[in-house]
């Protein structure tokens with residue numbers, strides 16, 4: 843008989859001011875597992891591209907090798923995307939405002955762009 847290894851995954855859902863935890867099998871997708879267990883977390887593209895599901899990792903780590911939405915620098919600063927995150931061990935994360943992570947990642951580039959009127963690009 844095969845034994846399933848599980849790890850405690852804790853999400854501090856800041857937008858709803860509550861904390862959710864599950865024991866999740868290793869290798870499972872975090873966003874999908876939470877949804878299948880009745881907990882809808884923020885998402886949009888579901889493909890690791892948009893940052894709507896971005897979290898700050900408080901402790902532990904996740905496998906997010908399938909995502910392209912966060913730069914390596916943002917990943918090294920402790921940000922992750924739950925829609926492509928696979929469980930590799932116990933982890934605690936907190937949800938982020940989507941535009942907060944978007945601004946951190948792209949704001950420096952967009953602030954140097956001017957619109958047709960010559961004004962800074964407003965993000």
Ligand code: FES
Pocket residue numbers: 884885886887888889890891892893894895896911923924925926
């Ligand atoms: S839902 Fe878009 S990056 Fe996760």
